[in-house]
Amino acid sequence: MIPLQDVHEIFKSHPVPTLILYPEKDYRIMDANDAFIKATRTPLPELLDKPLFQVFPDLETDNKKSAIKSIRTALEKVRTTKGAYDLGPIRYDLPTGNGASSQINYWETHTSAVVDTKGELAYIIHTILDITSRVLNREEATRGLGEDDTASAPENKTRVEIELERNLRTIFNNSIEGFVLTDPDLKIKAFNNRAHDYILLKDSPLKFEEGKSLLDYIEDPWKEYFKKQVIRVLKDNVVQYQRPLFVEGEGFYCFSFSIYPIKEEGVITGVCISGRDITQQKMAEDRLEKSEKKFRGLIENSSDGIMLLGEDNIVKYVSPQVERITGLSWEVLLDSVFVSHFDSKNASYLNQLLERLKQKPGSQLKNVLISLAEDNGQSKWMEFTFSNMLKNEALGGIVVNFRDVTVRKQSEFELFKLNSRLISAQKIARLGYWEFDVSKDQLFWSDEHYDIWGWPKATSVSFDHFLGSVYVEDRDRLLEYHKETIAGKHNTDIVYRIKRADGVLRYVHALANSNCNEAGEVISMEGTVQDITDRILADLTIAESEEKYRKIFQNSPLPNWIYELETLKIVEVNEAAIRSYGYSREEFLSMSILDFRPIEDVLSVTKLVKEASRKRSSSLGAWRHRKKNGELILVEISSHAIQINQRECRLVIANDITTRAEAEKRLIESNERFILATRATSDAIWDFDLLNDRVFLGEGFSTLFGYQEAGTEVSSAWITALVHPDDFEEVWAGIGRTLADSITQYWHDEYLFQKAGGEYAIIVNHAVIVRDPGGKPVRMIGAMKDVTALKMEEHRLRLFESVITNTTDAVLITSPEVVVDGEVSIIYANPSFYRMTGFMEEEILGKRTSILTGPETDPDELQKLGNAIAEGKSCSIETVFYKKNGECYWGSLGIAPVRDETGLIKNYIAICRDITSSVNYVKEIEAQNKKLMDIAWVQSHIVRAPLSRILGLVNLMTMDPQQETLNELMPLLYQSAVDLDDVIKEIIRKTHNLA
Numbered sequence: 001m002i003p004l005q006d007v008h009e010i011f012k013s014h015p016v017p018t019l020i021l022y023p024e025k026d027y028r029i030m031d032a033n034d035a036f037i038k039a040t041r042t043p044l045p046e047l048l049d050k051p052l053f054q055v056f057p058d059l060e061t062d063n064k065k066s067a068i069k070s071i072r073t074a075l076e077k078v079r080t081t082k083g084a085y086d087l088g089p090i091r092y093d094l095p096t097g098n099g100a101s102s103q104i105n106y107w108e109t110h111t112s113a114v115v116d117t118k119g120e121l122a123y124i125i126h127t128i129l130d131i132t133s134r135v136l137n138r139e140e141a142t143r144g145l146g147e148d149d150t151a152s153a154p155e156n157k158t159r160v161e162i163e164l165e166r167n168l169r170t171i172f173n174n175s176i177e178g179f180v181l182t183d184p185d186l187k188i189k190a191f192n193n194r195a196h197d198y199i200l201l202k203d204s205p206l207k208f209e210e211g212k213s214l215l216d217y218i219e220d221p222w223k224e225y226f227k228k229q230v231i232r233v234l235k236d237n238v239v240q241y242q243r244p245l246f247v248e249g250e251g252f253y254c255f256s257f258s259i260y261p262i263k264e265e266g267v268i269t270g271v272c273i274s275g276r277d278i279t280q281q282k283m284a285e286d287r288l289e290k291s292e293k294k295f296r297g298l299i300e301n302s303s304d305g306i307m308l309l310g311e312d313n314i315v316k317y318v319s320p321q322v323e324r325i326t327g328l329s330w331e332v333l334l335d336s337v338f339v340s341h342f343d344s345k346n347a348s349y350l351n352q353l354l355e356r357l358k359q360k361p362g363s364q365l366k367n368v369l370i371s372l373a374e375d376n377g378q379s380k381w382m383e384f385t386f387s388n389m390l391k392n393e394a395l396g397g398i399v400v401n402f403r404d405v406t407v408r409k410q411s412e413f414e415l416f417k418l419n420s421r422l423i424s425a426q427k428i429a430r431l432g433y434w435e436f437d438v439s440k441d442q443l444f445w446s447d448e449h450y451d452i453w454g455w456p457k458a459t460s461v462s463f464d465h466f467l468g469s470v471y472v473e474d475r476d477r478l479l480e481y482h483k484e485t486i487a488g489k490h491n492t493d494i495v496y497r498i499k500r501a502d503g504v505l506r507y508v509h510a511l512a513n514s515n516c517n518e519a520g521e522v523i524s525m526e527g528t529v530q531d532i533t534d535r536i537l538a539d540l541t542i543a544e545s546e547e548k549y550r551k552i553f554q555n556s557p558l559p560n561w562i563y564e565l566e567t568l569k570i571v572e573v574n575e576a577a578i579r580s581y582g583y584s585r586e587e588f589l590s591m592s593i594l595d596f597r598p599i600e601d602v603l604s605v606t607k608l609v610k611e612a613s614r615k616r617s618s619s620l621g622a623w624r625h626r627k628k629n630g631e632l633i634l635v636e637i638s639s640h641a642i643q644i645n646q647r648e649c650r651l652v653i654a655n656d657i658t659t660r661a662e663a664e665k666r667l668i669e670s671n672e673r674f675i676l677a678t679r680a681t682s683d684a685i686w687d688f689d690l691l692n693d694r695v696f697l698g699e700g701f702s703t704l705f706g707y708q709e710a711g712t713e714v715s716s717a718w719i720t721a722l723v724h725p726d727d728f729e730e731v732w733a734g735i736g737r738t739l740a741d742s743i744t745q746y747w748h749d750e751y752l753f754q755k756a757g758g759e760y761a762i763i764v765n766h767a768v769i770v771r772d773p774g775g776k777p778v779r780m781i782g783a784m785k786d787v788t789a790l791k792m793e794e795h796r797l798r799l800f801e802s803v804i805t806n807t808t809d810a811v812l813i814t815s816p817e818v819v820v821d822g823e824v825s826i827i828y829a830n831p832s833f834y835r836m837t838g839f840m841e842e843e844i845l846g847k848r849t850s851i852l853t854g855p856e857t858d859p860d861e862l863q864k865l866g867n868a869i870a871e872g873k874s875c876s877i878e879t880v881f882y883k884k885n886g887e888c889y890w891g892s893l894g895i896a897p898v899r900d901e902t903g904l905i906k907n908y909i910a911i912c913r914d915i916t917s918s919v920n921y922v923k924e925i926e927a928q929n930k931k932l933m934d935i936a937w938v939q940s941h942i943v944r945a946p947l948s949r950i951l952g953l954v955n956l957m958t959m960d961p962q963q964e965t966l967n968e969l970m971p972l973l974y975q976s977a978v979d980l981d982d983v984i985k986e987i988i989r990k991t992h993n994l995a
Contacts, residue, residue: 813909
């Protein structure tokens with residue numbers, strides 16, 4: 001792929017004058033190459049971001065008006081069709097700049113669309129070809145040549161035209177696209193140098209030939225599609241499509257094709273097919289898309305708060321971290337003035353900074369510290385970075401990055417302590433630090449550096465002074481490294497010798513890197529130096545230990561041998577191999593590593609050896625070997641690359657695992673039985689390997705608790721994290737105590753355990769501890785049972801028992817069998833029953849319910865109760881019951897059957913309430929009602945008689961007011977009044993008796 005910078009340089013230096021236009025209606029100029037600037041004599045600053053027809057306005061000439069109209073028509077067509085359009089020749093007179101008004105110019109133009117990956121118009125390419133000389137020469141030739149002269153010129157072309165055609169052919173052949181020109185019947189007329197790679201595509205064995213049909217070069221899967229597109233093109237359309245291609249050994253390519261009509265004076269005379277390799281463009285687009293996703297991910301997940309301000313300091317974007325840092329939500333911040341969220345002093349300061357920043361596009365203000373007072377009286381420090389991105393097309397604002405640096409400010413004092421510790425660490429590691437100013441030839445050494453050299457710390461050190469301390473034989477090599485580092489070629493990493501001030505020779509390891517200025521010149525160097533004398537001396541003793549390693553090889557308890565990689569012949573073998581396999585040393589050294597393998601394993605071994613030879617060390621797994629006596633054993637092989645006498649060899653270590661493999665086989669069978677057992681039980685079985693901290697989870701962990709990890713191994717941390725926090729410490733402490741007791745073999749506990757859905761279950765966990773001969777626990781095997789439902793039922797029963805025990809009503813539970821006449825036996829009575837009746841527990845349990853009845857008990861009510869019990873139904877009665885002392889009381893008794901899950905009656909439960917006071921109260925009310933009825937009768941009958949007489953006498957006296965009549969009627973009136981008074985007194989007496 002051509003680098004982006006190179007593509008831009010190619011565009012700028014391309015010989016064809018070219019403009020890149022934005023696709024808006026004013027066609028603003030995005031860029032122009034050098035050829036266009038030269039052709040139009042217009043400086044680049046006067047072109048960039050200017051509308052095309054503002055830079056090249058209409059002139060007061062008739063020919064110009066037609067030219068501008070034609071160019072605008074071409075641009076509109078390209079913008080509408082997203083295709084290409086050729087135009088010419090057209091006349092456009094450019095100002096000369098030397099006093100004359102203008103200079104005649106004739107152009108041909110080619111305008112084409114560039115679309116993005118979504119098919120949207122991204123920008124427009126507008127190229128011009130200056131054909132002024134050709135037009136003028138033709139006019140001159142037409143005027144100056146006679147008929148014979150014209151005939152003698154090759155194809156009537158002038159020298160200028162021939163040169164122009166040659167230049168166009170050069171441009172055509174060196175274009176970055178492949179082109180094929182055909183007539184309307186697709187007969188090939190011309191093609192350029194890149195046509196094979198970009199139209200036939202890279203893997204095609206065919207070559208273009210003029211006169212042949214283009215269809216002969218298109219393979220069948222694409223031929224019909226291509227024909228249909230050509231039909232569209234011949235109707236004055238432009239077609240674009242893309243096609244992938246896989247090239248063996250190179251990978252995938254992607255090509256873009258354009259098919260557009262060739263016109264002469266508005267008539268379609270042929271077809272042009274262009275193709276270009278857009279593989280790198282596709283890759284770049286993919287990378288750009290991934291980069292954009294990563295960038296957004298970085299922004300959204302950055303620990304810094306990020307905001308974007310407009311030019312008016314209004315907040316336009318707020319990242320998710322802003323609320324965490326500032327305590328202000330994005331709803332409050334968005335569309336607000338940024339400085340309005342600070343006190344007046346800080347707001348004024350920030351306003352000044354922002355105004356200063358806006359004066360310098362692209363600049364930054366870093367490490368702006370703002371102290372904010374919090375409600376608790378402490379200060380909160382915020383560090384801001386402001387970046388002026390107002391001119392950036394994508395952002396168009398001021399980017400504000402900020403973070404809470406309160407902790408950093410508070411830690412500055414701690415930093416001082418850390419620096420002190422760092423100095424101490426340098427002394428302990430004997431690590432010195434130095435800096436060298438190249439321009440001033442000044443060398444700075446840390447205190448530890450002086451200590452390594454044994455020089456006084458007051459010594460002034462120059463580079464020559466330092467170089468004089470370097471051992472003579474190492475000086476030239478060090479100088480060479482120093483020169484290359486100063487030249488910026490590489491960083492220094494070198495070991496050399498020095499002579500201390502006391503004359504002692506020491507080895508030091510130096511690391512250095514160079515720092516450059518903006519021009520790329522090295523201005524300083526810095527690095528570290530460490531005394532490694534002890535390590536060097538240790539390395540020098542390695543050669544002396546080779547004999548020791550040989551003895552280790554020979555005396556290794558495991559069989560070892562060395563074989564030559566090329567021939568597979570054994571070149572060395574140790575005593576353990578000779579003893580284990582039964583071959584003599586001579587026999588081993590005459591064998592290859594294949595000779596003691598079963599014949600059926602040889603092919604696999606050969607393949608494995610070849611693969612292992614690529615690695616320095618390899619663990620090759622378990623293989624079968626045959627001893628001299630014919631016995632087959634299973635060995636675990638590891639292989640290591642070594643060199644012996646310049647030959648590539650491998651050291652093999654063989655560990656006989658025959659016995660272990662058999663044990664493992666038995667263990668696997670045991671584990672299989674264990675797994676089957678875990679599936680057969682409803683409990684959650686677990687197996688905890690204490691030595692390796694691995695817990696196998698049985699199938700019950702899925703069925704009981706919903707975990708998908710059932711049937712796999714997890715760490716102990718996984719399972720202990722599911723213990724309820726309130727139970728965790730007690731459970732873990734209990735396990736610890738049990739494991740610490742070398743005698744204890746069992747452990748159990750009850751606690752809350754979290755299920756996959758998040759809810760907690762009450763579980764009972766039982767385990768057996770497996771210990772080694774020394775009593776050390778190595779394994780725990782246990783079973784977890786979910787007792788949540790059982791515990792809830794127990795709780796419910798305890799609750800019911802509490803209710804029954806503490807209720808004021810008498811509660812009886814009876815047997816389900818009817819003894820006689822609807823009676824049942826009492827099997828339980830609550831404390832309230834004993835208080836109510838005076839019976840003792842031993843006097844009532846096992847007795848029939850008739851013990852509670854007597855003479856005044858209503859037999860109808862008892863019959864009703866007996867019928868309900870016989871039918872297994874609930875019933876309520878009210879009647880007289882008797883206490884132990886014979887005292888009777890009114891009771892309200894309700895009885896109901898208790899059934900099991902099959903519907904069978906297990907018991908009857910009866911609840912009796914003493915309603916004597918209620919019954920007596922009702923009787924008193926009834927007696928009062930009777931008295932009131934007597935009073936009412938008196939009022940309505942006895943009072944009415946004297947009252948009627950009085951009314952009649954008064955009426956007679958009114959009708960005949962003579963004295964004789966009055967004297968006669970008055971005694972009667974008096975007697976009636978006395979009778980009425982007596983009646984009223986009787987009513988009053990009876991009323992008093994109601995109280």
